[in-house]
Amino acid sequence: MNKPAQIASSGCRETPILKERGQREVFCGLTGIIWLHRKMQDAFFLVVGSRTCAHLLQSAAGVMIFAEPRFGTAILEEQDLAGLADAQDEIDREVDRLLSRRPDIKQLFLVGSCPSEVIKLDLSRAAERLTQKYAPHVRVLNYSGSGIETTFTQGEDACLESMVPILPETQDRELLLVGALPDVVEDQALDLLEKLGVGPVRVLPAPRADGTPGVGPNTKYAVLQPFLGETCAALDRRGAQRIDAPFPFGEEGTTAWLRAIADEFGVSPETFEQVTAAPRARARKAISAAAQTLNGKSIFFFPDSQLEVPLARFLTRECGMQPIEIGAPYIHKGLVGADLELIPEGPTISEGQDVDLQLDRCRAARPDITVCGLGLANPLEAEGLTTKWAIELVFTPVHFYEQAGDLAGLFARPIRRRELLKMEADSPSQKTREVAR
Amino acid sequence: MKLTVWTYEGPPHVGAMRVATGMKGLHYVLHAPQGDTYADLLFTMIERRNHRPPVTYTTFQARDLGSDTAHLFKDACRDAYERFKPEALIVGASCTAELIQDDPGGLAETMGIPVPVIPLELPSYQRKEYFGCDETFFQITRALARQMDKTDRITCNILGPTGLGFRHRDDVEELTGLLSEIGVDVNVVAPMGATPTDITKLGQAHFNVMLYPETCEAACRYLERELGMPYTKTVPIGVGATRDFIAEVQALTGLTGQPDESRLRLPWWSASVDSTYLTGKRVFLFGDATHVKTSARIARDEMGFEVVGLGCYNREFARDIRALAKEFGLEALITDDYLEVEKAIEDAAPEMILGTQMERHIGKRLGIPCAVISAPVHVQDFPARYSPQVGFEGANVIFDTWIHPLVMGLEEHLLAMFREDFEFHDAAGPSHHGGHAPKPLEEAPATSVAAEAEGSMPEDTAARSTGSDVAVWLADAEKELKKIPFFVRGKAKRNTEKYALEQGVTEISVDTLYEAKAHYAR
Numbered sequence: 001m002n003k004p005a006q007i008a009s010s011g012c013r014e015t016p017i018l019k020e021r022g023q024r025e026v027f028c029g030l031t032g033i034i035w036l037h038r039k040m041q042d043a044f045f046l047v048v049g050s051r052t053c054a055h056l057l058q059s060a061a062g063v064m065i066f067a068e069p070r071f072g073t074a075i076l077e078e079q080d081l082a083g084l085a086d087a088q089d090e091i092d093r094e095v096d097r098l099l100s101r102r103p104d105i106k107q108l109f110l111v112g113s114c115p116s117e118v119i120k121l122d123l124s125r126a127a128e129r130l131t132q133k134y135a136p137h138v139r140v141l142n143y144s145g146s147g148i149e150t151t152f153t154q155g156e157d158a159c160l161e162s163m164v165p166i167l168p169e170t171q172d173r174e175l176l177l178v179g180a181l182p183d184v185v186e187d188q189a190l191d192l193l194e195k196l197g198v199g200p201v202r203v204l205p206a207p208r209a210d211g212t213p214g215v216g217p218n219t220k221y222a223v224l225q226p227f228l229g230e231t232c233a234a235l236d237r238r239g240a241q242r243i244d245a246p247f248p249f250g251e252e253g254t255t256a257w258l259r260a261i262a263d264e265f266g267v268s269p270e271t272f273e274q275v276t277a278a279p280r281a282r283a284r285k286a287i288s289a290a291a292q293t294l295n296g297k298s299i300f301f302f303p304d305s306q307l308e309v310p311l312a313r314f315l316t317r318e319c320g321m322q323p324i325e326i327g328a329p330y331i332h333k334g335l336v337g338a339d340l341e342l343i344p345e346g347p348t349i350s351e352g353q354d355v356d357l358q359l360d361r362c363r364a365a366r367p368d369i370t371v372c373g374l375g376l377a378n379p380l381e382a383e384g385l386t387t388k389w390a391i392e393l394v395f396t397p398v399h400f401y402e403q404a405g406d407l408a409g410l411f412a413r414p415i416r417r418r419e420l421l422k423m424e425a426d427s428p429s430q431k432t433r434e435v436a437r
Numbered sequence: 438m439k440l441t442v443w444t445y446e447g448p449p450h451v452g453a454m455r456v457a458t459g460m461k462g463l464h465y466v467l468h469a470p471q472g473d474t475y476a477d478l479l480f481t482m483i484e485r486r487n488h489r490p491p492v493t494y495t496t497f498q499a500r501d502l503g504s505d506t507a508h509l510f511k512d513a514c515r516d517a518y519e520r521f522k523p524e525a526l527i528v529g530a531s532c533t534a535e536l537i538q539d540d541p542g543g544l545a546e547t548m549g550i551p552v553p554v555i556p557l558e559l560p561s562y563q564r565k566e567y568f569g570c571d572e573t574f575f576q577i578t579r580a581l582a583r584q585m586d587k588t589d590r591i592t593c594n595i596l597g598p599t600g601l602g603f604r605h606r607d608d609v610e611e612l613t614g615l616l617s618e619i620g621v622d623v624n625v626v627a628p629m630g631a632t633p634t635d636i637t638k639l640g641q642a643h644f645n646v647m648l649y650p651e652t653c654e655a656a657c658r659y660l661e662r663e664l665g666m667p668y669t670k671t672v673p674i675g676v677g678a679t680r681d682f683i684a685e686v687q688a689l690t691g692l693t694g695q696p697d698e699s700r701l702r703l704p705w706w707s708a709s710v711d712s713t714y715l716t717g718k719r720v721f722l723f724g725d726a727t728h729v730k731t732s733a734r735i736a737r738d739e740m741g742f743e744v745v746g747l748g749c750y751n752r753e754f755a756r757d758i759r760a761l762a763k764e765f766g767l768e769a770l771i772t773d774d775y776l777e778v779e780k781a782i783e784d785a786a787p788e789m790i791l792g793t794q795m796e797r798h799i800g801k802r803l804g805i806p807c808a809v810i811s812a813p814v815h816v817q818d819f820p821a822r823y824s825p826q827v828g829f830e831g832a833n834v835i836f837d838t839w840i841h842p843l844v845m846g847l848e849e850h851l852l853a854m855f856r857e858d859f860e861f862h863d864a865a866g867p868s869h870h871g872g873h874a875p876k877p878l879e880e881a882p883a884t885s886v887a888a889e890a891e892g893s894m895p896e897d898t899a900a901r902s903t904g905s906d907v908a909v910w911l912a913d914a915e916k917e918l919k920k921i922p923f924f925v926r927g928k929a930k931r932n933t934e935k936y937a938l939e940q941g942v943t944e945i946s947v948d949t950l951y952e953a954k955a956h957y958a959r
Contacts, residue, residue: 375478
């Protein structure tokens with residue numbers, strides 16, 4: 001790792017944000033279902049939407065692996081649009097059918113979509129009614145993953161937010177971790193916290209309905225993902241207090257995140273040092289391999305998952321990269337302020353998108369690597385720009401110490417690949433030309 | 438409302454995108470919320486396109502709904518024209534925009550855009566992707582194609598290929614060669630590769646080749662009606678169909694050129710003795726109507742398979758497919774419900790599936806080999822090498838593709854013969870498939886054959902689930918059953934149990950097993 005530079009200023013915290021409004025090349029919030037349904041093992045996500053919603057869900061991650069996944073789309077048809085009175089009955093019928101076929105389902109999310117929002121289909125009413133009907137066996141909740149309200153990862157935010165009001169009340173002093181992470185990473189986090197002597201630790205979302213955490217005025221919570229602003233607000237309303245910290249990406253981010261928790265829970269500096277020294281060293285070593293490739297390279301972020309700011313912080317400070325533009329669909333300064341502060345001034349910070357204008361800026365800047373969505377990656381590669389698909393950052397375990405090297409590697413691999421590929425002839429005349437140059 | 442897990446077709450505006458992305462110099466302004474841009478990645482990732490699809494999404498948000506989404510559309514339309522300078526625009530709405538009724542066509546018409554603006558009405562809540570392709574190409578043709586002087590040489594248009602099509606790229610190349618050998622030049626290929634200017638010249642050709650009815654039938658009918666252009670009805674996929682197609686073109690044109698058959702290998706490959714093992718292989722066909730129809734003929738007449746089930750997901754062609762099924766003595770499966778298809782395949786217990794990406798997953802789950810014959814497609818259905826379906830080379834490609842998933846000729850016998858060998862046993866899978874280590878041969882507990890089969894033989898799970906109401910297997914019979922090669926063992930087990938049930942036998946002995954075998958012998 002590069003030694004964290006002493007920053008006198010407030011980094012990018014006060015940098016004016018370029019706000020853009022135009023065509024957005026991003027997913028809608030429904031996409032979050034793809035990882036949420038794996039995380040919550042007794043939950044089913046029923047999207048009330050159109051064929052487009054169903055097509056998005058199966059296309060977004062190329063996930064047609066499961067014969068019958070724990071999500072589906074109740075596709076609105078012409079007759080549903082004609083008379084709204086039936087729509088509630090139709091939902092009841094589909095839910096009845098679903099729950100009778102899947103008795104393993106304990107939590108059902110009715111997920112709103114663009115069309116259901118536009119026709120003002122009241123899913124909260126449906127959820128209330130169905131909760132009463134299926135209590136106590138199944139809990140029915142609702143949230144909107146529509147593209148007119150949510151961008152990509154905001155779907156998870158909306159989902160978790162919908163769970164907060166029904167969390168049981170507790171007076172216990174507990175640490176609550178907020179955000180859906182791959183199990184392997186979550187286990188590492190829990191292990192570190194246990195070694196630090198912090199506890200009890202609960203997680204939202206819990207893998208199963210019966211593990212639902214409690215919340216109350218003595219709950220301290222730490223956020224694992226930077227896109228959970230509404231969930232945080234809902235937890236605050238329940239009296240819980242957030243532990244502010246940079247996000248646990250890279251060695252520095254993980255250490256800062258753990259330290260903020262350790263401070264809150266009165267962990268001694270010696271214990272902290274003892275628990276984190278070895279993994280910190282491992283993380284630094286793992287990062288340094290990839291950092292050789294990344295050092296001094298420029299990077300341009302198109303908006304995608306809201307992970308952009310913390311990742312830019314990691315790549316700048318631990319891998320020696322130079323951000324040109326850090327674009328995010330939404331910048332929640334309350335959550336990513338600590339990360340912004342650590343990024344040296346210089347890059348453009350942009351929020352929202354007008355994709356054609358942003359592409360113009362990107363082409364002009366010709367960054368060494370561009371982080372963008374799948375719709376843009378191949379076209380930019382064809383123009384000679386190296387890219388990293390942003391969605392991989394959401395689907396791959398990248399948090400905490402043991403994944404820090406993998407995270408850096410995700411960015412180094414496209415650069416190394418471009419350097420690796422050679423298609424030119426190996427003929428003597430060709431070589432002579434090389435030498436002459 | 439209808440609960441859908443996986444869909445075979447996207448919404449109709451994705452069909453319009455397939456047409457627009459296939460073409461050049463055309464731009465699509467789509468009134469749509471954020472998120473609908475996911476469709477771009479179908480083209481840039483699955484098809485590895487090196488350009489963004491020529492689509493501008495208006496990206497309206499909830500807060501715009503109360504105020505002025507129409508204005509948003511007009512701005513997007515103007516910006517798109519200024520930036521991309523297309524020869525023509527198509528404008529329309531996605532499912533959400535359809536609900537807010539801004540009338541993109543009407544709005545664009547008033548804007549004085551100096552190129553043709555073609556409005557699309559694609560009812561998202563009634564129709565699907567193929568309708569979107571067909572209707573969009575029809576509207577473009579109707580707006581642009583005009584009566585023109587015919588070319589001096591006899592020419593045709595090849596109609597139907599689009600973005601994201603199954604092997605469309607190579608089919609066009611193969612077909613162009615085939616037509617050239619008959620003596621026919623190609624005037625325009627459309628939508629794929631055509632500009633709006635090219636569409637205006639469709640009328641120069643003497644006739645149209647309707648390559649994929651799903652995506653161009655409306656345009657073909659229109660051109661026949663309005664411009665007097667006949668079109669071919671045979672889709673030249675398979676040896677027999679290609680020969681029929683050649684005859685059809687010769688009849689239309691009076692030309693007598695005979696395409697060179699020296700490259701055609703399927704007939705000999707199929708006749709050679711190694712292929713004897715293909716005889717009567719039980720196959721299940723599912724996909725788009727055109728590919729199922731052509732594949733059914735190839736399967737039966739050119740490969741010697743037995744077709745045990747067939748169907749299509751595009752309801753527009755239900756009548757055709759029902760008629761086809763009748764010809765095969767079957768009941769057609771017309772559905773876009775993935776679970777229903779899975780059930781039908783499980784019930785038919787074929788030895789191979791010829792299907793789409795979706796059936797590949799079904800095959801994986803049921804342990805049945807599968808070859809892909811139709812869209813919907815996956816990135817692996819866009820091979821780097823030349824691999825058409827159409828014409829004589831297409832027939833060669835199909836032969837190779839279909840037998841690849843199977844255990845071949847003598848190997849089938851050898852695997853059975855050396856069943857006890859620790860690495861060359863029948864669960865090891867075909868030797869030409871790498872990527873998996875042979876599963877170790879384990880001695881199964883004598884009480885449960887099904888348990889032994891677990892993992893490598895999921896088809897047995899069906900039998901196991903009904904295990905309570907079937908006869909009991911005696912130890913000898915169970916041992917004998919294990920001697921049957923794994924890829925037919927499931928079927929043998931089911932047949933025996935069915936036979937036992939019919940005969941009222943409660944204990945299955947070795948004799949029952951062989952009586953059942955004789956009973957079901959073909």
